[in-house]
Amino acid sequence: MHTLHELDHNYSSDYIETIAFYTALAENHDIIQVNEYGKTDSGHPLHEVIIDVSKSFQPNLNSVRYFVNNGIHPGEPCGIDASQQWVRSLCDGTLDAASLEGIQIILIPVYNIGGALNRGSHSRANQDGPKEYGFRGNAKNLDLNRDFIKCDSKNAQSFNQLFNKWSPQIFVDTHTSNGADYQYTMTLIPTQKDRLGGAQAELMQNDMLSYLYEKMEEKGWEMTPYVYARKTPDDGIYGFLDLARYSSGYAATHGAISFMPETHMLKPYKDRVASTKAFLESMLSYIQKNPQKIKNSYDLHIQELLKKDQFDINWTVDMEAQDAVLFKGYVAKYKPSVITGQDRLYYDRNDPYEKSIPFWNTYKSTTSIKAPTAYIIPQAYDDVIQRLKMNGVQVDQVQKDAMVTGSVYKIGDFKTRESAYEGHYLHYDIELEEMEIQKKIYAGDYIVKTQQQAKRYIIEVLEPHAPDSFFAWNFFDGILMQKEHFSSYVFEDLAVEILSKHPEIKVAFEHKKAQDSEFAENARAQLNFIYEQSPHYEYTHMLYPVMRIHN
Numbered sequence: 202m203h204t205l206h207e208l209d210h211n212y213s214s215d216y217i218e219t220i221a222f223y224t225a226l227a228e229n230h231d232i233i234q235v236n237e238y239g240k241t242d243s244g245h246p247l248h249e250v251i252i253d254v255s256k257s258f259q260p261n262l263n264s265v266r267y268f269v270n271n272g273i274h275p276g277e278p279c280g281i282d283a284s285q286q287w288v289r290s291l292c293d294g295t296l297d298a299a300s301l302e303g304i305q306i307i308l309i310p311v312y313n314i315g316g317a318l319n320r321g322s323h324s325r326a327n328q329d330g331p332k333e334y335g336f337r338g339n340a341k342n343l344d345l346n347r348d349f350i351k352c353d354s355k356n357a358q359s360f361n362q363l364f365n366k367w368s369p370q371i372f373v374d375t376h377t378s379n380g381a382d383y384q385y386t387m388t389l390i391p392t393q394k395d396r397l398g399g400a401q402a403e404l405m406q407n408d409m410l411s412y413l414y415e416k417m418e419e420k421g422w423e424m425t426p427y428v429y430a431r432k433t434p435d436d437g438i439y440g441f442l443d444l445a446r447y448s449s450g451y452a453a454t455h456g457a458i459s460f461m462p463e464t465h466m467l468k469p470y471k472d473r474v475a476s477t478k479a480f481l482e483s484m485l486s487y488i489q490k491n492p493q494k495i496k497n498s499y500d501l502h503i504q505e506l507l508k509k510d511q512f513d514i515n516w517t518v519d520m521e522a523q524d525a526v527l528f529k530g531y532v533a534k535y536k537p538s539v540i541t542g543q544d545r546l547y548y549d550r551n552d553p554y555e556k557s558i559p560f561w562n563t564y565k566s567t568t569s570i571k572a573p574t575a576y577i578i579p580q581a582y583d584d585v586i587q588r589l590k591m592n593g594v595q596v597d598q599v600q601k602d603a604m605v606t607g608s609v610y611k612i613g614d615f616k617t618r619e620s621a622y623e624g625h626y627l628h629y630d631i632e633l634e635e636m637e638i639q640k641k642i643y644a645g646d647y648i649v650k651t652q653q654q655a656k657r658y659i660i661e662v663l664e665p666h667a668p669d670s671f672f673a674w675n676f677f678d679g680i681l682m683q684k685e686h687f688s689s690y691v692f693e694d695l696a697v698e699i700l701s702k703h704p705e706i707k708v709a710f711e712h713k714k715a716q717d718s719e720f721a722e723n724a725r726a727q728l729n730f731i732y733e734q735s736p737h738y739e740y741t742h743m744l745y746p747v748m749r750i751h752n
């Protein structure tokens with residue numbers, strides 16, 4: 202059975218053809234199952250393809266679970282076509298069935314179905330084929346590779362559940378790159394090692410990556426780390442910080458070693474498909490050789506997480522830690538632009554080079570927190586609870602009203618993006634003040650204990666200053682606006698009373714007036730200063746409502 206891409210190397214099969222291909226495979230082979238799994242924004246269901254020689258087709262905790270996602274960006278469809286050929290080879294005896302024992306492969310044929318249905322030939326202006334392909338935005342025009350935490354799309358909601366049903370140790374999400382020109386067809390983004398951390402980062406960094414690079418070279422598709430260049434590759438490249446909003450960062454938050462293979466847009470489509478298939482095979486080959494190592498590493502990683510107390514939640518590239526890679530590029534040159542008359546960049550394919558270039562791949566923590574034993578989330582935030590549940594998080598409910606002791610965060614300074622970003626006005630650079638308090642909680646509120654497999658995910662979504670927290674993604678914006686104010690003419694008399702009863706407020710007030718001339722001339726600001734320090738000022742303004750419990 203040929204794939205449509207094999208019959209025409211510049212063709213990429215569409216959504217309907219792709220599902221039909223897997224369905225036909227499943228009719229003829231008993232080690233593959235094709236199921237509908239949840240909804241997508243397009244109205245079409247998401248599909249999971251399972252390859253399992255044990256024929257259980259259910260998650261087996263003793264297996265290596267290898268999860269592949271395709272078509273998140275349907276304009277970059279190499280994985281959609283490569284996976285069909287690869288899965289067929291697993292079914293038709295090209296590979297010895299015994300060599301697949303103990304391995305479960307879970308594959309999403311097309312993730313962004315709405316985007317895949319929106320086919321054209323122009324949206325990827327700089328890409329060499331295929332002749333038709335889908336669009337980056339999904340049915341709601343969201344980039345699904347930013348949606349893994351906020352889950353605005355049904356696609357992401359289904360994905361969260363499917364991913365946590367399988368809890369894979371290894372995850373691959375197939376892409377095509379933009380950017381510089383160079384000699385390689387395949388580039389690789391491994392999940393950021395310092396963010397992944399623990400046993401899984403060690404296995405990836407010290408064993409798996411070198412195997413993948415060697416194996417790909419052996420197959421004729423020498424790889425380079427993804428070319429995330431300063432300006433041109435000669436100036437050096439960075440490792441990519443894949444936060445939890447991205448597929449590989451999301452997978453890493455759940456402990457999976459994850460990769461985004463990115464084929465180069467300027468290479469022929471046939472080569473991009475072939476090199477993607479080679480990558481999927483190379484990964485499988487590593488798994489076949491090292492099943493025990495992978496299982497041990499994942500189990501150890503989770504055990505370490507459970508013991509861990511201090512968690513990094515944000516990172517920045519460490520420019521001091523400069524590494525190097527041997528890179529096969531084309532010399533970047535400049536010539537006058539016909540359009541603008543200014544100098545324009547081009548890469549001279551007649552002037553290839555091979556040289557060592559700087560590589561900054563180490564990230565250092567900028568924020569770390571001590572994990573609480575539990576979080577208490579008011580039941581009003583059911584959209585947050587729903588997302589936790591989709592991620593396999595065990596939540597309990599408070600049985601009866603009670604006063605509890607713990608801490609809460611007061612939101613201090615923060616910034617908000619000025620234009621819409623993926624359906625949100627994302628907050629960042631969030632500063633907090635932690636306060637010990639006694640707080641009333643109510644029957645039906647939710648308790649989320651951190652001592653569970655999803656510990657890392659729980660912390661990254663509930664600590665408001667983490668870059669992909671639910672707070673950052675606007676789930677708690679209600680607290681950012683003051684609901685009650687005062688009338689100056691009435692408050693005047695009360696303010697006098699407050700100052701006479703509270704000498705400490707009076708001292709602070711006089712001090713501010715002396716220091717701040719603008720303040721000294723602004724009557725409303727002065728009254729507001731006193732108001733904010735009085736019991737009339739609402740306690741809940743800027744108070745993050747999720748409580749941290751420490752015992």
Ligand SMILES: [Zn+2]
Pocket residue numbers: 274277375376377
């Ligand atoms: Zn992409």
